[in-house]
Amino acid sequence: MIVDLNSRYGLNPAHSEVVEACKIIEPCNTLDMGCSNGRNAVYLGQLGFNVTAIDTNVGAIDMLQSIINEESINNIKAQVYDINNANLGEDYGFISCTVTLMFIDPARADTIIANMHQRTLAGGYNLIVCAMSTEEHPCPAPFPFTMKTGQLREAYEGWELIKYNEDVGTMHNGAKLQFATLLARKPR
Numbered sequence: 013m014i015v016d017l018n019s020r021y022g023l024n025p026a027h028s029e030v031v032e033a034c035k036i037i038e039p040c041n042t043l044d045m046g047c048s049n050g051r052n053a054v055y056l057g058q059l060g061f062n063v064t065a066i067d068t069n070v071g072a073i074d075m076l077q078s079i080i081n082e083e084s085i086n087n088i089k090a091q092v093y094d095i096n097n098a099n100l101g102e103d104y105g106f107i108s109c110t111v112t113l114m115f116i117d118p119a120r121a122d123t124i125i126a127n128m129h130q131r132t133l134a135g136g137y138n139l140i141v142c143a144m145s146t147e148e149h150p151c152p153a154p155f156p157f158t159m160k161t162g163q164l165r166e167a168y169e170g171w172e173l174i175k176y177n178e179d180v181g182t183m184h185n186g187a188k189l190q191f192a193t194l195l196a197r198k199p200r
């Protein structure tokens with residue numbers, strides 16, 4: 013029986029969009045951008061993905077590293093890395109970036125996404141979930157970066173859009189928060 017490591021280490025379940033994406037993406041070299049303490053990385057690792065998990069938060073990376081050590085996991089690498097650098101050093105079949113882009117330097121957004129494109133193998137996938145701010149639904153949280161209507165779709169022109177939506181959700185305090193969600197495949 014496979015032990016659920018997310019439960020064992022008190023991690024939340026993987027993001028629902030990561031779970032959905034894994035129904036179509038075969039295990040491959042994968043980058044988890046803004047991994048925090050690893051709820052998605054640990055889930056992906058258990059499915060056989062070879063994961064590099066990056067975050068600026070040293071404490072979060074240390075916690076993920078302690079899980080890796082404790083479980084002798086050999087398919088997850090945890091690394092402190094600032095996404096704003098946009099100088100990824102490897103190519104990946106899957107790059108996942110859930111609820112993280114809104115914390116980046118807005119001036120670096122285009123460069124960061126261009127670097128993700130460049131570092132995705134032909135036929136590989138990008139998953140992005142990012143908060144939006146629009147006239148109809150201004151973002152109620154003070155994120156440094158938010159997507160505009162259609163912005164994420166335009167950034168992936170030429171890719172196969174497997175999923176794209178700009179759905180509005182309701183937070184626990186009743187505030188409306190709109191997210192752009194994209195799963196796209198790079199042309200072969």
Ligand SMILES: C[S@@+](CC[C@H](N)C(=O)[O-])C[C@H]1O[C@@H](n2cnc3c(N)ncnc32)[C@H](O)[C@@H]1O
Nearest residue numbers: 046047048067068069094095096110111112115
């Ligand atoms: C809301 S959490 C999302 C964590 C995870 N992706 C998930 O789906 O649960 C955002 C994460 O992005 C990280 N982060 C923020 N700015 C970053 C940056 N410039 N480079 C790398 N990680 C960053 C934060 O430390 C935090 O762990």
